[in-house]
Amino acid sequence: TRSTRPQRMLKAVQKNATKGSPESVISAIDYFCKHSEWAMNVGDEKGSILDSVVTEVNPSTVLELGTYCGYSTVRIARLLSPGTKFITLEFNPANVTVARQIIAHAGLQDKVTVVEGSSGDLIPQMKERFGITTFDFIFLDHWKDRYLPDIKLFEECGLLRKGSVLLADNVICPGAPEYLEYVRNSPRYENRYYPAHLEYTKVEDGLEKSVFLG
Ligand SMILES: O=C(NC/C=C/[C@H]1OC[C@H](O)[C@@H]1O)c1cc([N+](=O)[O-])cc(O)c1O
Numbered sequence: 001t002r003s004t005r006p007q008r009m010l011k012a013v014q015k016n017a018t019k020g021s022p023e024s025v026i027s028a029i030d031y032f033c034k035h036s037e038w039a040m041n042v043g044d045e046k047g048s049i050l051d052s053v054v055t056e057v058n059p060s061t062v063l064e065l066g067t068y069c070g071y072s073t074v075r076i077a078r079l080l081s082p083g084t085k086f087i088t089l090e091f092n093p094a095n096v097t098v099a100r101q102i103i104a105h106a107g108l109q110d111k112v113t114v115v116e117g118s119s120g121d122l123i124p125q126m127k128e129r130f131g132i133t134t135f136d137f138i139f140l141d142h143w144k145d146r147y148l149p150d151i152k153l154f155e156e157c158g159l160l161r162k163g164s165v166l167l168a169d170n171v172i173c174p175g176a177p178e179y180l181e182y183v184r185n186s187p188r189y190e191n192r193y194y195p196a197h198l199e200y201t202k203v204e205d206g207l208e209k210s211v212f213l214g
Pocket residue numbers: 040041042066067068090091092095141142143144169170173174198199
């Protein structure tokens with residue numbers, strides 16, 4: 001049967017990227033998406049903004065929602081200090097399999113734990129299963145209609161502390177209007193919008209950074 005796009009992306013990484021080099025894995029995926037097949041990775045333009053926020057926060061605990069093929073996982077993991085706890089959640093088991101191989105090709109398998117399951121089920125388990133008290137940095141890039149219920153879940157589970165930073169992809173395209181309205185109208189968040197474009201296109205998109213005020 002025909003391979004899947006994530007499987008073809010993995011093949012491109014294994015063929016074109018140098019083992020142990022996160023930068024070459026990132027470049028190989030961006031090249032694949034620009035010249036072979038579009039895929040919903042955060043991409044190079046928004047990825048550079050992600051890099052700058054991760055570097056600024058310099059987090060000790062990180063959560064990513066929506067691993068997909070591991071592109072943003074590699075972007076984030078390559079910037080983390082030794083000893084940082086980084087967890088990424090992915091709902092689709094086939095994507096988990098591809099992502100783990102792409103992360104391993106980058107040599108970053110010891111920096112991040114890829115967990116299969118739905119965010120709604122796994123977020124309440126973070127403390128007991130992974131010994132997390134609070135997250136310093138959270139990247140939201142999963143189902144867009146899960147952004148709002150999941151930020152409420154973070155609050156309810158006490159997973160945010162004063163200064164926790166949330167960065168949300170696709171707040172314009174495909175869009176997360178209810179999430180945007182929530183964080184922008186809540187007195188508990190300080191927000192900043194980073195205008196950009198939908199990965200590998202000229203379509204308008206952007207990232208929303210929200211700092212929890214406690
Ligand atoms: O649905 C998107 N992301 C959520 C994907 C959620 C899940 O779909 C399959 C896999 O389980 C993945 O984790 C998305 C969609 C577009 N898009 O242009 O359609 C662009 C993006 O950057 C996106 O993150």
